[in-house]
Amino acid sequence: MIKILVDTVGGDKSPNVNIEGGILALNKIEDIHIIFVGNEEVINQQLISYNYDKQRVSIIDAKEVISCNEIPTVAIRTKKQSTLYKAFEILKESREINCLVSSGSTGAVFAGAVLNLGRIKGIKRPALCPIIPTMNGKLVAICDSGANMNCDALMLSQFGLMASLYMQKTYGVQNPRAALLNVGTEAEKGDELRKEAYKLLSENKNINFVGNMESRDLLSGKYDVVVSDGFSGNVLCKSTEGACLEMSKLIMQLLKNNKEAAVLMQKDVKDLSEFMNYNNYGGAVLLGCTKNIVKAHGSCESVTILHCIEQAYNMEKNALNNAILNCLQTI
Amino acid sequence: MIKILVDTVGGDKSPNVNIEGGILALNKIEDIHIIFVGNEEVINQQLISYNYDKQRVSIIDAKEVISCNEIPTVAIRTKKQSTLYKAFEILKESREINCLVSSGSTGAVFAGAVLNLGRIKGIKRPALCPIIPTMNGKLVAICDSGANMNCDALMLSQFGLMASLYMQKTYGVQNPRAALLNVGTEAEKGDELRKEAYKLLSENKNINFVGNMESRDLLSGKYDVVVSDGFSGNVLCKSTEGACLEMSKLIMQLLKNNKEAAVLMQKDVKDLSEFMNYNNYGGAVLLGCTKNIVKAHGSCESVTILHCIEQAYNMEKNALNNAILNCLQTI
Known part of the structure; x- marks a missing residue:
């Protein structure tokens, strides 16, 4: 029990x-x-x-x-x-x-x-790890998303490990693809912290590290785990949430002014709302x-x-x- | 000339x-x-x-x-x-x-x-400053968005000053509202860098500093200038861009499967694409x-x-x- x-x-x-x-x-x-x-x-x-x-x-x-x-x-x-x-x-x-x-x-x-x-x-430090639905229906975990403002490379690599195991044990994702949030995809991108973390993540045999990712690819479905410091992870989650919400509001406004289309789109809009409704995906875990x-x-x-x-x-x-x-x- | x-x-x-x-x-x-x-x-x-x-x-x-x-x-x-x-x-x-x-x-x-x-x-350092259209039709400038990975508080406050003057001189925005990108809106939020920058921005009479902002509010139209270090500013811009694009793709997919609605929404979709088309807004400036x-x-x-x-x-x-x-x- x-x-x-x-x-x-x-x-x-x-x-x-x-x-x-x-x-x-x-x-x-x-x-x-x-x-x-x-x-x-x-x-x-x-x-x-x-x-x-x-x-x-x-x-x-x-x-x-x-x-x-x-x-x-x-x-x-x-x-x-x-x-x-x-x-x-x-x-x-x-x-x-x-x-x-x-x-x-x-x-x-x-x-x-x-x-x-x-x-x-x-x-070294516990981290906050929410999940977000991506466009191919799979979930992506973001670790850390706000618990640790100042991180070192070891912490980032541990976030990658914990979130990978979390996706495996909780959602049955086999060999989860973990990426490091960075300003470009090339290995040498970013600050010293990112370069060091890149090295540690690459070397860790318990992590399926697939390299750097740019924040624009969060919803693409290409990754199961995003590794980040708490500050930029928080920015990533909230800006994605905000942009999706603002886009939905815009669509709703268009449909409000286009009643005929609104009737035809009723089911689509409902599906979209369901897809975006975070209530369907549980909560953030503290790892x-x-x-x-x-x-x-x-x-x-x-x-x-x-x-x-x-x-x-x-x-x-x-x-x-x-x-x-x-x-x-x-x- | x-x-x-x-x-x-x-x-x-x-x-x-x-x-x-x-x-x-x-x-x-x-x-x-x-x-x-x-x-x-x-x-x-x-x-x-x-x-x-x-x-x-x-x-x-x-x-x-x-x-x-x-x-x-x-x-x-x-x-x-x-x-x-x-x-x-x-x-x-x-x-x-x-x-x-x-x-x-x-x-x-x-x-x-x-x-x-x-x-x-x-x-102290030049900064990259792109502009993004918000939901009320106004533009918001993000400074820095990728030129400086490591910043101190003085740099952040200078980014706020430069971007405020840029919005004023280039787009005629009077008294531009500048906010500091942070993990919460309260004054004491964030790491030491953010706390120090908050103080410097508040004290600067040449900046209309309106406090901290969360990344989910970027497109709300509440701000004219977002002050950030280059790493998180880059994450902010690209995740917003990515989320808006993925949402558009989703809508297009829905309309592809709903031909009748697609015909009725033709003009709306065109307006939306125009609104989101960054070609209509010029480029990023180096300040x-x-x-x-x-x-x-x-x-x-x-x-x-x-x-x-x-x-x-x-x-x-x-x-x-x-x-x-x-x-x-x-x-």
Whole structure:
């Protein structure tokens, strides 16, 4: 039985979607046990409306919430009645509870993990790794996308290793193609950091390193993993998201002024929205800690929480962190 | 009379579009003199087909080409018969020729400028500054977008100043809103470089600094200038370009399978393509040198060259470099 902590607060539609997402997961995956963390009364009240296996649900009562406006490192240390504080206490102490799904403050989740959980032995820094759908329907992981502003080459090469194993263990991608985010594709491109990282990535037998990539190729489907420092990875993710959204808005505006075409395009537009809806793809994972942490978007739906739970489940079931540890030891 | 050197080689459709672009500019702007640099015979041959004021055209014979596959710093020093070598010789020696438009190798143009031309007194490093159309029809400038991989805070603040004055002098944008590319909008976000740059930008009275921006807002139209280091600026430009292109491809695919809608959307699609066609917006400028350098995309059209010449013309006519010098002195 894989036990997963589900933080019920912190998102725009919490606790409803968080609880419903937990129930969806319970009814989909047999060997899963959900531990809801949040206001016990509220949770019990909502649970009444669902059919599910009560044996596989527990509740940890926690009445405080850490908001996105608080200083994460302070809040995670001082708000002892908060869902995240309690969740990380459990992760720290329990040997059999190894997964957390939260839609709360990214900063607090990250701070909680770094302050409370150990790193995988040999990993310099944990990294944030979201996934984005590409134009050929496959996913691409971007690691790091914002946890580490200052990186050295070893960190980048470790991000490549962790994200490659993540794509393998969680999505079944065989021999994932990992590329280094750079300003050009030639081997000698970029700053000293990129040149050094290029060398380390090339030499690592546990990484299928395919060379440098330019950011314009992110959605092409040519890569499964993008390796980057947290600053430029963040720029990459958000600019891609922003450009896709602005393009969609433009199309919608055109269709608003062209009612006849809009009727004919109805299904296409729906498919496009579904394709672009990040709720269909789960959350960003924090790689490099001894436990499995999945962070859902603040404006997530219950189906997002379901996918996040599946991510955590696969990471744990396929022993991602052990795989990372083993690959580090073989270098 | 403003004299502008036009490199006739280096782009995919050179020399044809470069020469035609020069003629378009001659026939549009009265006080302009075009100096074509390239194979004299070829240029003369093509010029036969146009009507234009012959008094305002000269030719510098140069038969070599620096390709994109050569090492820029080596090529620009050794290929003495190349168009770029000769163009920079003229820029260096002449007091009355201050503008160059080229669609050749970006590296060679940049190396030529740095090695041959002085920097504006007080400017630490020249920077590459392209413009991108936003969703409200206005342009946004991104500085630096690839010339400087390693930056300090003073460089970033100078990029903000130069690009602000550029938007003002070239496009008539009053009080351009300049933002610092960062991982969040709050003042304390980002690494030490961003925090220091934030301070310098806030304190500079010659910059209308509106704070940090996230890359997802690039196309929103909320900003006229984005300040960034060359690495993340490059990631920003190319990921935005890539995402917009992939989205267009997706729409085209949908319309290909939906012929009835495609007929109804014909005009919309054409407008969208025109809006996204970078040929309509000229080239990237190199800011911070004592001369005005405009770099057109390698796959540019004659109308792109026309716009590039207009950019160079406006920079020179409105004394951009003097304005930069004066603002540096008032700090």
